[in-house]
Amino acid sequence: MDIFRPIQLFADLVTYSWFGITPKTYLGDAVNFFIYDAIKIGFLLIVINYIMAITRYYFPMEKVRDILTKRRWFGLDYLFAAALGVITPFCSCSSIPLFIGFVGAGIPLGVTFAFLISSPLVNESSLYLFPAMFGMKVTVIYNIVGIAIAILGGILIQKLRVEKYIKQELLQFKSRAEVEKEYGGASLSFKQLVIYFWKDGMNITKEVFPYVLLGVGIGALIHGFVPASLVEKYLSVRAWWAVPLATLIGSPLYANSVSVIPVMEALVLKGVPLGTALSFMTAIVTVSVPQVMILGKVMRWQLLTMFFGITIVGIMIMGYLFNAIL
Numbered sequence: 001m002d003i004f005r006p007i008q009l010f011a012d013l014v015t016y017s018w019f020g021i022t023p024k025t026y027l028g029d030a031v032n033f034f035i036y037d038a039i040k041i042g043f044l045l046i047v048i049n050y051i052m053a054i055t056r057y058y059f060p061m062e063k064v065r066d067i068l069t070k071r072r073w074f075g076l077d078y079l080f081a082a083a084l085g086v087i088t089p090f091c092s093c094s095s096i097p098l099f100i101g102f103v104g105a106g107i108p109l110g111v112t113f114a115f116l117i118s119s120p121l122v123n124e125s126s127l128y129l130f131p132a133m134f135g136m137k138v139t140v141i142y143n144i145v146g147i148a149i150a151i152l153g154g155i156l157i158q159k160l161r162v163e164k165y166i167k168q169e170l171l172q173f174k175s176r177a178e179v180e181k182e183y184g185g186a187s188l189s190f191k192q193l194v195i196y197f198w199k200d201g202m203n204i205t206k207e208v209f210p211y212v213l214l215g216v217g218i219g220a221l222i223h224g225f226v227p228a229s230l231v232e233k234y235l236s237v238r239a240w241w242a243v244p245l246a247t248l249i250g251s252p253l254y255a256n257s258v259s260v261i262p263v264m265e266a267l268v269l270k271g272v273p274l275g276t277a278l279s280f281m282t283a284i285v286t287v288s289v290p291q292v293m294i295l296g297k298v299m300r301w302q303l304l305t306m307f308f309g310i311t312i313v314g315i316m317i318m319g320y321l322f323n324a325i326l
Contacts (some may be wrong), residue, residue, distance in 0.1 A: 004040050011036035034220035041212050044097040049201035052101035057176050078114045082150040085118030095119035096294050100204060103166060110158025114150045117311055120285045122146030133265045138326070145321060149314035156310060165303035211297040215290030235280065236271040243319035246276045247312055250283030254290050275322030282315045
């Protein structure tokens with residue numbers, strides 16, 4: 001079941017009925033893509049930030065943060081975060097609201113990055129589309145390697161201690177006692193709580209959403225663009241540079257895995273090695289221009305560079321691995 005289906009139906013109504021744009025055209029696809037993703041990500045921002053506002057009020061997040069940071073979990077916290085990314089139906093940009101919620105709640109940065117990497121890279125679509133298209137062996141290896149990349153990337157980010165590169169306004173949250181002190185020291189009524197949670201959540205939403213619109217707008221302009229001639233000419237070559245080239249070609253593009261996996265299958269049928277095709281697909285769904293624009297509001301360029309560098313290297317390792325073993 002596609003939980004975002006009503007949003008897609010509304011985007012179709014606006015694009016093809018209200019605007020009268022012809023379906024299956026570049027303009028129609030771009031406008032439809034923009035309306036759908038802007039509403040979907042905006043909705044996720046509001047809902048997740050509201051939930052995280054409630055969480056910050058009722059739970060001692062400082063203690064949660066200390067537990068996750070100081071206790072020896074032997075990597076299970078990273079595994080749980082990566083697994084959460086697998087089961088959430090989010091593309092790279094849609095996973096950012098939950099990432100912001102984790103950061104704002106004080107969850108260790110490395111753990112949040114494990115989620116941010118795994119959510120688009122290894123998601124539910126790979127579980128039910130990959131077996132039919134590429135077989136169970138490829139599916140199992142892809143999911144294991146993808147989760148491993150997310151975990152190792154998160155651990156590396158945590159070891160580098162780069163919290164200073166997160167925009168500090170996202171790390172500032174008030175405890176329940178501080179909030180009640182602002183209201184005269186008494187417990188808040190239900191109505192006051194509802195208003196407070198809304199305002200607290202909307203503070204972050206208003207900061208980020210303009211960048212969501214800008215990023216999605218850029219994504220809409222390049223949506224559906226697949227350089228078929230370049231892919232057929234160069235990526236089918238079994239050379240060391242094919243995997244980096246596939247990664248670089250896919251990186252600026254933006255689409256979800258459901259729409260890209262069939263493209264990947266077509267590339268494999270045309271003779272492109274599986275690892276090279278995987279690098280192309282995972283670069284599209286994991287790193288993109290819209291994601292850069294949105295994350296640029298959340299983190300400074302130093303951390304942004306580290307994140308994309310680690311992710312791109314992981315994608316290329318996956319590509320070389322599949323080309324070597326299959």
